[in-house]
Amino acid sequence: MRESQDEKMNNNAENHPLSIEISLFYRLREENIRLVVVESEEKLRISVKQKAQEGDYSGAIALLDQLIESHPESAIDYNNRGLMYFWQGQFFQAIKDYNQAIELNKKLDQAYNNRANCYMAQGNWAEALTDYETAIDLNPANMKAWLNQGITLRELGLYDLALENFDLTLTISHRLQGRIYAERGYTYYLRGDWNCAIADYHRALSALPLTDKYRAYRQKVQEWLNQLINYSATG
Structure with a gap:
């Protein structure tokens, strides 16, 4: 079957060196634009992290607003903005963002x-425990969820369950080991097992990093330890 005159002309035009060059130019331009956008978004995310570390949560939220406007389907951006609202104490807005992320x-x-x-901060213990359990089911290596679940059980006065939780968490991973020892120690203290509490506080202070991030927490654990030692000395 012979090509029509129009088909021949179209094929010749497509194969013309100038047409190929123009097509390549546009493809390269689109790729460059895409790379610029990706680089710009990466810089925004770095800036979000920096502002969060500096305590400028409003600034971080403003940047996350831009990211969400560009990518309204990004669950992680909603999650991160919710975290900023949480640190500002805006629990309702934080939960709204977490709901959208989920x-x-x-x-x-x-x-x-x-x-x-957020639920825990509001005193909604049942909802908090349900969400911690879901987080652990989805990712058994989520050590923050394990730790927070133990703290919530302790807040409810369920000391034995909280201790079981901390014991299990310590067997799963060495991440957050210092914090887990400290929180388990405080649970022992509340249950009246002071010797176990003192031993865990010592373990916690040995395991907690000597960094600015943990300075305030180390100081709190040291105060817990000193308090018990003083009680023991005067008792």
Whole structure:
């Protein structure tokens, strides 16, 4: 079957060196634009992290607003903005963002853990425990969820269950080991097992990093330890 005159002309035009060069130019331009956008978003995310570390949560939220406007389907951006609202004490707004993150990605364990923290701050213990359990089911290596679940059980006065939780957490991973020892120690203290508490406080101080991030927490554990030692000395 012969090509028509128009088909021949179209084929010749497509194969013309100038047409190929123009096509390549546009493809390269589109790729460059895409790379610029990706680089810009990466810089935004770095800036979000920096502002969060500096305590400028409003600034971090403003940057996350831009990211969400560009990518309304990004569950992690909603999760991160919710975290900023949580640190500002805006629990209702934080939960709203966590709900949206979970709606977009029902397997995002961080969002369940973070929403549980909001529920815990509001005193909604049952909702918090449910979300911690979901986070752990989705990701058994989510040590923050394990730790927070133990703290919640302790707040409810369920000391034995809290201790079992901390014991199990210590067998899963060495991450957050210092904090787990400290929180287990405080649970022993509340249950009246002072010797076990003192031993765990010592373990915690040995395991906690000597960094600015943990300075305040180390100081709190040291105060817990000193308090018990003083009680023991005067008792």
